[in-house]
């Protein structure tokens with residue numbers, strides 16, 4: 001069993017401010033991030049995983065303390081420029097995918113660090129629904145028919161996961177309220193993640209499979225200050241300008257959506 005693990009940081013327990021998740025800030029703290037990733041690896045190994053590939057997919061892509069992880073892991077750090085982005089190197093050879101530290105979408109109030117791909121977006125809608133990075137990554141996994149079986153993060157994104165497929169195991173490690181977060185204890189988070197991953201991987205995997213939509217209408221709404229970026233985006237091949245801050249991209253091919261996101265955001 002070969003497992004893929006996509007890691008973000010805004011959905012790690014205890015973290016509430018950009019100062020704690022950006023490497024260049026003095027309050028930056030990656031200790032618990034590494035611990036939650038380690039717990040997920042331990043859960044996967046307990047379920048029979050022989051190999052775990054981990055993508056450090058937050059900001060610089062250099063947040064995980066690799067030496068603290070089990071030896072049968074591979075780490076993808078920094079960004080290659082491949083449109084698969086937070087799911088780089090994923091292919092059909094993986095048995096299942098896990099997500100750690102994921103967070104609520106732009107336009108929601110369930111995490112003070114809520115955003116989707118860029119802080120310049122009010123929302124990113126796919127087929128009329130505002131989506132989070134979970135959906136973007138889960139559709140990438142669906143392209144390769146790899147089931148996403150587990151996600152940990154804030155309560156808002158966990159709820160979004162359940163609305164898409166109630167079988168996917170989730171562990172909510174915190175709840176956002178205004179600028180604050182109410183978190184569970186770091187040890188509890190580790191324990192819940194390890195158990196949740198093991199449970200998710202020992203169940204029949206067919207129940208987790210997501211169906212990729214056949215057609216994609218992707219609407220990007222930029223913030224008022226980011227109108228120059230909307231203008232620039234309107235020149236991307238196939239892009240339609242809806243207003244000073246909104247653009248629309250339509251395609252049947254999800255990889256084209258990922259390419260557009262890479263070049264436009």
Ligand SMILES: [Zn+2]
Nearest residue numbers: 008009058059
């Ligand atoms: Zn992030």
